[in-house]
């Protein structure tokens with residue numbers, strides 16, 4: 001068992017317009033975890049985002065993910081000290097829960113001295129998160145296309161177009177993914193489904209080699225408008241940005257608005273502006289016991 005493990009895991013934006021529950025993009029904004037094993041007991045220290053809200057016991061999402069990761073590896077540890085430095089805002093559509101889950105599972109690999117198995121990490125992370133898009137990007141970095149095969153989360157990673165960056169408009173009020181998913185209809189029209197399928201396919205080309213097509217390729221008919229009642233200001237901002245030629249979308253389940261590319265518009269009052277590049281590698285683990293790095 002390692003003496004201490006450090007993990008860095010990126011924020012992620014899911015859906016990207018037409019790729020509901022499938023597309024993910026990892027960005028250069030990171031949560032960091034340090035886990036030190038001990039014989040028994042648990043301590044949880046949190047600084048940064050969510051520090052005033054998350055529990056400090058076994059129900060903490062990172063703790064649950066560490067336990068699940070250890071179990072999947074057939075290992076156990078009596079107790080541990082967990083220190084979280086959180087930079088990803090919670091409930092804003094930037095994949096905070098995916099980062100907590102993927103980071104916790106990766107820490108379990110580090111604690112047991114097991115090199116990261118990205119396929120297995122994604123499988124378990126998808127089980128814990130309930131959908132694979134954010135966790136895929138947090139595991140692999142870059143641009144990911146995820147799907148579920150017989151209940152098992154899978155993904156491929158593609159290289160985003162050279163120099164791609166994103167601009168996030170992050171409102172101060174959160175919206176839980178659970179609530180946002182509850183706004184979706186049970187069925188949609190054939191016309192809407194086929195429009196989205198075409199745009200999702202086009203977005204693969206736009207994100208990788210044809211960025212000039214990003215505006216048209218990010219049109220969505222499956223989730224954004226249905227969720228408007230829970231985030232009317234976000235949808236209004238998206239309309240304004242898109243009218244200005246920017247490829248603006250709801251990030252994940254919202255309410256953050258993400259522009260794929262540089263945006264000239266300053267953030268409205270009360271919103272934070274986030275400008276970042278694309279994270280190329282996904283979750284990383286460092287173990288102090290043997291100085292190895294698993295990437």
Ligand SMILES: Nc1ncnc2c1ncn2[C@@H]1O[C@H](COP(=O)(O)OP(=O)(O)OP(=O)(O)O)[C@@H](O)[C@H]1O
Nearest residue numbers: 061090091092093094095096097100176177252253
């Ligand atoms: N670093 C963390 N430590 C502990 N709990 C966390 C952490 N990050 C997220 N959570 C839990 O997950 C909840 C947020 O998850 P939720 O899926 O609603 O939003 P999100 O993951 O930020 O957004 P999205 O899934 O749309 O990208 C938080 O309220 C908290 O309960």
Ligand SMILES: N[C@@H](CCO)C(=O)O
Nearest residue numbers: 014020021177252253
């Ligand atoms: N695909 C998910 C992403 C948020 O976790 C959704 O939109 O509900």
